Amino acid sequence: MSPFAYRKPAALDEALALAGPGARFIAGGTNLLDLMKQDVLRPKLLIDITGLPLRGIAPTGDGGLLIGALVSNAELARHPEVLRRYPLLSRAILAGASPQLRNMASTGGNLLQRTRCYYFYDTATPCNKREPGSGCAARDGLNRIHAILGASEHCVATHPSDMCVALAALEAKVVVAGPEGERRIPFADFHRLPGDTPHQDNNLEDGELITAVELPPTGFASHCAYLKVRDRASYAFALVSVAALLELDGGLIREARIAVGGVAHKPWRDSEAEVALIGQPPVEASFHAAADILLRDAQPLAHNGFKIELARRCIVRALSDAIGGGRP
Amino acid sequence: MTVVRSPLGQPLDRVDGVSKVTGQARYAAEFTEPGLLHGCVLGSRIARGRILAIDAEDAMDVAGVHLVLSHRNRPRMAADDESYEDADAAEGSPFRPLYDERILYSGQPVALVVADTPELARYAASLVHVEYEEEAHETDLCGLLEHAHAAPAKLPPARGDADAALAGSALCIEVEYLSPVEHHNPLEPHASTVLVQPDGSLLIHDKTQGTQNSQSYICQVFGLDPKRVRVCAAFVGGAFGSGLRPQYQLTLAVMAALKLGRSVRVALSRPQMFTFGYRPRTVQRLRLGAAANGRLQGLSHLAIGQTSRFEDFTEHVVEWSGMLYQCDNVHLDYRLVPLDVHTPLDMRAPGAALGLYALECAMDELACAVAIDPLQLRLLNYADANQNEGKPFSSKALRDCYRQGAERFGWSRRPLEPRSLRDGHELIGWGMAGGVWEALQMPASAKASLGGDGILRVSSATTDIGTGTYTAMTQVAAAEFGLPVERVAFRLGDSSLPTAPLQGGSATVSSVGTAVQQACVALKSKLFDIARQRPGSAFAGLTLEQVCFAEGRLSRRDDPDQAIELSDLIGSGAPLEARVDAKPDPRREAFSSATHSAVFVEVRVDEALGRVRVSRVVSAVAAGRVVNPKTTRSQILGGVVWGIGMALQEETLIDHRLGRYMNHDLAEYHVPVHADIGEIEVLFVEEEDLVVNALGSKGVGEIGIVGVAAAVANAVYHATGRRVRELPITLDKLL
């Protein structure tokens, strides 16, 4: 780890004023310190934001829920309103990491998790995300855990968060504060595909800080499921995960949301796949058809071809589970 | 008169339990002193080539950095291979840390940065710039199988004519199994703390399975007087073989201490735990020929393993195939492919974990071909003698393992057809396998002493890597002396104590336990002599067999009232001491001695998603007399957990273009977590062995894992109808 200066501002504007090149905000630190110890990141200044008043969970005017950026993952997962109205979010959070990490990790920080690509973590190897222009070692290397959708020749990394898959399905908004004031970023626009700038995971501007995540009023509490498939029963990143939300009406699907994790540089959604479900009976054949649409452009690498079929089956399973309420 | 229950066979709580649950037990990196310096290792990013330049200027400019050590400025080291050979060395030319500019594998230490704090050392290490000249490397075993050479291993001679027997068999199975590189990953990373004593001698706390192995290695390599180097390992946070050879952190820490004349600690990071020994990747080819009734006619087993360019690592992979079943036509072969990697290293049940994975999967395939129950096939081919050696077993209760294990598991209800059992999304499968491990005994020494305080102090240089040595040896000594365990203190983990072999191969109870027992007998004999020679002694003219040691007293067997307190015999003088060098009983030579097991496994496989869960395991073990059923059961449980990891999860992934392990952390190198482990039941079958050693006890450190991966793979087949012949059985292989 490289040495860094440390400041702990007491107010938001003070924190924003400290931001600048070489500075980073720290809250839970579970991924930032991890990467600093590996020399992947070398900030010169850490701005400790844990003193900021961003710990509330409160209803919004339109019936949604505003979650402060510093709310821990554990606290969020067990919050009564979340359990009652957004059970998908709770389940997704609890499918990730460990109780210890969930006690530390913050809501805002979870959105900023970096990929678990082996090459990104190992500074002895090339990686465009870590060192733009150095090349992508994963593309022709070990890529069993890598992307099948939306990848580029420069980067085939996936986003590792479970919580974000749920937030993508729920169509949350990311509330950010910056030098230009506050703005709300629809979740689908928050994370980026790698393209030729894989070092940029998201669309935050320099100096901007996530202050909250806003959930819309609808939580699909009756018909939701989060399915995570990984290489061991717990405490591992997803090979594929699926957040499925359904709204049923008279035995037919009125609305459907499918977000897939572990397959792309961001939680993957496909409106065509979701639209295809509208008006269909909630049966496996409909789910298969939607999965086929969602995966139509999937591109396998040398070792991750299985993810295409796995994702297809996970989508079908998650949608099936969602009908029953999502408790398998 | 109260009957004293012998502590042998009792489920005694670990005597070191309190120190471990309160955080008081100190491991190698947890000793300190004012002014202790910290070393951080810098590893090579290339797999083969040489170092052209090391620029340490930026690192040395950091205040608090004392040294950037490399081959350029290291202290003098021995120049001959022999000096680097340790008690577990493989054949060849051992790796020499920081010796010269040659790079032999990716991750090889190229520099050590020594600073006032661990944080400074790590930061400064990131400022050291190394320039390499890269050469082409090869790390892929499977691409180089034709280049394999015969392993320097003494295999049992071929018997009969395997090829002819296979050709003439009614049924023949020919199969290939693959296993990946696995790393030990004890939870405590390797570390060495070298404390320079006021007289200049070295007190070293090392993570090792052999304090004397580390001591002699250091003395040989640096030309030091063994009297001035003491290596301790009071607690070892797991090892599983990783501590059988002195690892490079020890060499580097000593180098820095010698160079600076100061105390230095070097603790490896988790990724660095992937930069020395490991279980080698193997390709195994088996041919089994059987008569229509399933009786084995011929067997051929070839294993090809990877090794380094500098050493030929060998383990017992194929031997088991010549001894577990009765078969008169057997051909065993073992070959190695040298690669640009570090030398492999013994890892829990070295060789057997691999060989029996292949053999027991092949037996399952044969059972399917014959269309009989796999347990039935094994009973049909039961070996009463070890045909490899042409010797009877000193004891072998494997039949009881099969029977009792099957009964407890409910094996008789198993449908023969795969894909017969289902529960919702899940297919259920039952598989089994047998296991075997040699019951070794090595020479070992121990010392016993009794002082006026009535405490029996026993010691040996052995270690306790979690196996329960402290506890078992306390029980052996207490039993022999008729003392309650509270009055016995056992010391270990110190090279200055009586000689002990490396702690490995499940041989500690057998080797050190025998020495402890004999030391106690010798001490009893001395006490008896004193008692006998006292004027008017009630013991005059008696032999040791005619007296009894119990509750700290010596008494006549024929007249228990004639007794004397042992403390009276010693008085207030110096403690009475006895030291012995124990050797395996020559009676062993006429026999083959082995521990056996039968493992029964239930798996549940999500049919659509390929997820495999091991829901139930019964492991029945025949290991002679069990010294402590509580800690021994734990050993087997641990072995089963290892077997589950081996079957389903563990694999160190190497990028062959870079020649580098890439999942070198505990997030991506998967070992089982709590949620992976279902019910595990352990049975110990009765097995009396009067030959193996006076305790009648065989070791259990390895046998728990042997066969488990095969049983899981066989259960997966039974559940799904799919044979996955490549470990680990990750879900992608079942989609």
Place this chain on the structure above:
Amino acid sequence: MNATATDEDEGRFAAHAVTLTVNGQRRQVEIQPWVTLLDLLRERLGLTGSKKGCDHGQCGACTVLVNGHRINACLTLAVMHEGAEVITVEGLAEGDALHPLQAAFIEHDAFQCGYCTPGQICSALGLIVEGEARSADEIREAMSGNLCRCGAYPNILAAIEQVLADDERRPE
């Protein structure tokens, strides 16, 4: 200009005063910001009970309780814990009287090498405080952030189940 000058110019090696309570004892330390809570405990306060198995939150051996919550001490900066109440494995027993979890771990032989044990025990304590896990499967899941390479999982589960059951039987 060398690295040192730059670093010092920007205050990157500056020490910060931190006061925190460890096992009921107030501790005041001067530390640089890059010192993790784990390294503060192990290297500066002599509390080596909390272990370093991976230093990256991937094994759980460093688990301690901070303000009543179990966390990985390796992935948090000590400087961020001004005023915190930290409990480590050294703070569980009262004199010679072991904490019920410690006693249950011994009774059920819930460890072998002992290296993951302090983390397992602190994690189990956190689990009990959380009060959510009850069934064997729930306990297994809630303990999955603590690796045990010796494979003592079934015994750890038994130890925790016993303490939970004893807690339930005990009248309020």
